[in-house]
Amino acid sequence: MHTPARSLAWGCPPHGAPAPLRxxxxxxxxxxxxxxxxxxxxxxxxxxxxxxxxxLGQVRRRVETCWSRGSLDTAVMASMAEVxxxxxxxxxxxxxxxxxxxxxxxRSLPGIWRxxxxxxxxxxxxxxxxxxxxxxxxxxxxxLNDTLETCRLAxxxxxxxxxxxxxxxxxxRLQQRPSTELSAIWREIKARDxxxxxxxxxxxxxxxxxxxxxxxxxLDLLDGVRAAMPPDAPAAGLELTALIGSHQRAVAGGGLMxxxxxxxxxxxxxxxxxDHAAHYWPGQGFLxxxxxxxxxxxxxxxxxxxxxxxxxGTALRATGGVVTPWPWSMDGEALERYSHFHGRYxxxxxxxxxTGGRR
Numbered sequence: 001m002h003t004p005a006r007s008l009a010w011g012c013p014p015h016g017a018p019a020p021l022r023x024x025x026x027x028x029x030x031x032x033x034x035x036x037x038x039x040x041x042x043x044x045x046x047x048x049x050x051x052x053x054x055x056l057g058q059v060r061r062r063v064e065t066c067w068s069r070g071s072l073d074t075a076v077m078a079s080m081a082e083v084x085x086x087x088x089x090x091x092x093x094x095x096x097x098x099x100x101x102x103x104x105x106x107r108s109l110p111g112i113w114r115x116x117x118x119x120x121x122x123x124x125x126x127x128x129x130x131x132x133x134x135x136x137x138x139x140x141x142x143x144l145n146d147t148l149e150t151c152r153l154a155x156x157x158x159x160x161x162x163x164x165x166x167x168x169x170x171x172x173r174l175q176q177r178p179s180t181e182l183s184a185i186w187r188e189i190k191a192r193d194x195x196x197x198x199x200x201x202x203x204x205x206x207x208x209x210x211x212x213x214x215x216x217x218x219l220d221l222l223d224g225v226r227a228a229m230p231p232d233a234p235a236a237g238l239e240l241t242a243l244i245g246s247h248q249r250a251v252a253g254g255g256l257m258x259x260x261x262x263x264x265x266x267x268x269x270x271x272x273x274x275d276h277a278a279h280y281w282p283g284q285g286f287l288x289x290x291x292x293x294x295x296x297x298x299x300x301x302x303x304x305x306x307x308x309x310x311x312x313g314t315a316l317r318a319t320g321g322v323v324t325p326w327p328w329s330m331d332g333e334a335l336e337r338y339s340h341f342h343g344r345y346x347x348x349x350x351x352x353x354x355t356g357g358r359r
Contacts, residue, residue, distance in 0.1 A: 043321030045339045049100045051293040051322055056097050059083045060104045067105055072112045080113065084122040091193045092234040095163050096290035098122070099198070102129035121157040121164075124150050128167045135174055144171045162192035166199045173206040182206060195233035197291060200225070204242055209249065218242050231276070232286055237295035239273045240302050244327050247305060265306035278303060278311040282318035297324040297338075304341055313345035 050057040059079045066072050080101055087094035102110065110123070110130040117123040128150040135142040148171050155164035165188045172182050182203075189199045207213035207221055222239055229235060243264060250261035264270055277299050280286050287295060296319045303312035321342070328334035 045321045045323050045335060045342055047323050047325065047335055049103060051096075051291065051324075052320070053093070053096065053100075053290060055086070056083055056100055060100055063101060063104045063109065067109055072109045077113050077116065080126070081117075081120065081122055084125075089160070090290075091162050092197060093290040094161070095166065095196070095198050098125050098129055098163065102126055102133060105130060107131075107134050119157065121154050121161070124154040124157070125163055125167065128154065128164070128171075132167060132170050132174065135171075144175055147171050160192060162189045162196050162199065165189045165192070166196060166202065169199060170202050173202055173211070176212055179206075179212070195225075195229055195235045197234035197237075197289065200235040200238045201241065204238060204245075208242075208245060210245075215246070218246075231280060232288065234289035234291070236277075236281075236287065236289075237291075237298050239269075240277060240295070240298045243270050243273065244298065244302055244305075248327075248330055262305065262307070265302070270306075274299075274302060274306055274308065274311075278308065278315065282314050293319050293322045294324045297322075298327060300341070301327045304345070309345045312341065313347075316342045316346035 048057060050060055059082075062076050062079055066076050084094060084097050084101075087097055105126065107130055110127040114120075114123045114127040128147050131142050131144075131147045131150070134140045135144055135147070148168060151164045151168040151171065155161070155168075158164075165185055169182060169185045169189065172185065186199070186203065189196055193199075203221060204218065205211055207217040209215055209218075222242060225235070225238065229238075247261050247264050250257045250264065252258075265274065281296060281299055289295075296315055300312050300315035300319065303309070303315060316338075323335055323338040325334045328337040331337050
């Protein structure tokens, strides 16, 4: 039995909350570290975990080659360290790079890197993230208490970094710990990186009706961040993520709930969120965080579900053909679903906003 979450100040830190180190928000990164969207017209739809981070993609492919051999040579370890270190204090990009490498490295390789570099903060983070991914699989044998200890060690090695605290939050979420424990970690994250994308998604998952929360608590979270969050923050996709989750729960409920799922997109809050995102997000250079292309996938999917297919075509073109598994995989094979809608609505011949196609 999990402990139900209580209403929390999940938005800005309350007055008097501890703020050991206040870092510059991630969207204040130097121009030479800002990603550039490569929106090539007619790009072939493709699943690439690194999105538009091509440097990361090169390292990911080397890691996957090592994973297939079951070994990790020093050159690959050096490449992993270099690509993570290169992110500097762009915590958003650092988290993205660690996450992609953790998903590509399996379980053994991060452990090998940590054994070779027990005081390397990046090796600790990669190992912790890998363990969290494994822990989601039944019978994995992962001891999350060990993962929490790894996060503590990583936090001590680089106190300014919010990533260890974000992974700590994720581990507590998997353990379904009381909300009071998570809120303390949440304050540590907000003090270091107020609009951390991964942390906000972890909080959303924990507070959702699927886990320890409720629809009311999700609304509390959204209300807490909506007024203060910059429109181009790394966590900008939080509200659309929540709306897509609500839509999916309605569809999964079957019956009248499923029939009325489309009404979610006609609610004033949903329409306003879609209006804003559809107007601004596809603009060249508006979203600059590491997972911007993932959020554009979210936007395209939501617009299709809302029947706003002309705007969906614009969002699909803005992705440059880069496909993310979620949310497309909720309706079938992700690449096939994306390709279907890209071919239908992103060719410049969208049907003026009328609904159409399988949804």
